[in-house]
Amino acid sequence: MWSANSFQRKVIEYYRQHGRKHLPWQGTKDPYRIWLSEIMLQQTQVATVIPYYEAFLERFPTIVDLAEASSDEVMHLWSGLGYYSRARNLHKAAKTVAEEYAGTFPQDPEEIEALPGIGLSTAGAIAAFAFDKPTAILDGNVKRVLARCYGIEGWAGKSAVLKALWAKAEENTPVKDTAQYNQAMMDLGAVICTRTKPKCDKCPLAKECFALKQGMISELPGKKPKKARPKRSVYWLVCIEDNQVLLHKRPPSGIWGGLWCFPEIEQSEPIPEHSQKLSSFVHKFSHYDLEVQPLLVKKLSKTGIMEPNETERFALAFLNKKTQAKTAQIGLPTPVSKLLASLQ
DNA sequence: TATACGTGGGC
DNA sequence: TGCCCAAGTAT
Numbered sequence: 001m002w003s004a005n006s007f008q009r010k011v012i013e014y015y016r017q018h019g020r021k022h023l024p025w026q027g028t029k030d031p032y033r034i035w036l037s038e039i040m041l042q043q044t045q046v047a048t049v050i051p052y053y054e055a056f057l058e059r060f061p062t063i064v065d066l067a068e069a070s071s072d073e074v075m076h077l078w079s080g081l082g083y084y085s086r087a088r089n090l091h092k093a094a095k096t097v098a099e100e101y102a103g104t105f106p107q108d109p110e111e112i113e114a115l116p117g118i119g120l121s122t123a124g125a126i127a128a129f130a131f132d133k134p135t136a137i138l139d140g141n142v143k144r145v146l147a148r149c150y151g152i153e154g155w156a157g158k159s160a161v162l163k164a165l166w167a168k169a170e171e172n173t174p175v176k177d178t179a180q181y182n183q184a185m186m187d188l189g190a191v192i193c194t195r196t197k198p199k200c201d202k203c204p205l206a207k208e209c210f211a212l213k214q215g216m217i218s219e220l221p222g223k224k225p226k227k228a229r230p231k232r233s234v235y236w237l238v239c240i241e242d243n244q245v246l247l248h249k250r251p252p253s254g255i256w257g258g259l260w261c262f263p264e265i266e267q268s269e270p271i272p273e274h275s276q277k278l279s280s281f282v283h284k285f286s287h288y289d290l291e292v293q294p295l296l297v298k299k300l301s302k303t304g305i306m307e308p309n310e311t312e313r314f315a316l317a318f319l320n321k322k323t324q325a326k327t328a329q330i331g332l333p334t335p336v337s338k339l340l341a342s343l344q
Numbered sequence: 345t346a347t348a349c350g351t352g353g354g355c
Numbered sequence: 356t357g358c359c360c361a362a363g364t365a366t
Binding site for chain 1: 357358359360361362363364365
């Protein structure tokens, strides 16, 4: 097995020759742009992120622009990207940077990690990429490369496994050229050491890779134990009056927090009178299935479900023109957008 | 430590 | 088709 120094050189040399260097967030030292990319890329693939990243920066070019925005507009620009707590935390952190750091992003890794939505790995990435700090990262790409290369078995959700992976990450991360090394490891994991069908013939670490030598590519890294996925069944009340449709802003925590949805009731409740069933569908989350039965209702107040006085929790989104439904500056979950589009 | 939290791609 | 999971964090 190589020394840490030899490992670093091979990984960096691979990146110098073959790595991706022109992704939209590369080639900048702007901590805001690096931070935004790292948050959007959490559990999300590069190709999905790119258009969101461009649009977000177009509207919010600086941290202060973001800090001064309404939450509805921030959520609007995150709509469809998923894991919406990322956007809520991003907005909250931008306000913190604007108010407590005078709009200048902190350089200390510990201060970076103290911002909401930034964990140890993301803090390490930002500190290394923006400020050339010697901080290690351990995202999914790095975990996969290290688990295979060193034969670290077990699921990274287990603390002992995570600890072993972090130990290797720290051990191999150079104090000099940390940013280049971190970028190279991410690239190696994303392009070469992929989950299925890795391109071992092009891997700079193939010669000493434990998984390759032992025929354990498909066993490493260890898989998360699977659990049953429950199903929840709800009605969505589609109430259209004067070419306007009633939407409800969800509370800030929980699924689709801060986004606007059709008023929702459990299917264990009786169907409101004079309601008409539209086409039902199943929306699959990673942790449960949501069976949605949209109901066209005349007047929401006549359903007896909702009190009309709760005006602060409700608002109207216009549907009378396609452009208005599309450009309303509010956050809409993907299935809500799709159902709205189908009503036009 | 286990669970909540979105969406779309790959096979 | 259904399942796994992708640049994770918060609780």
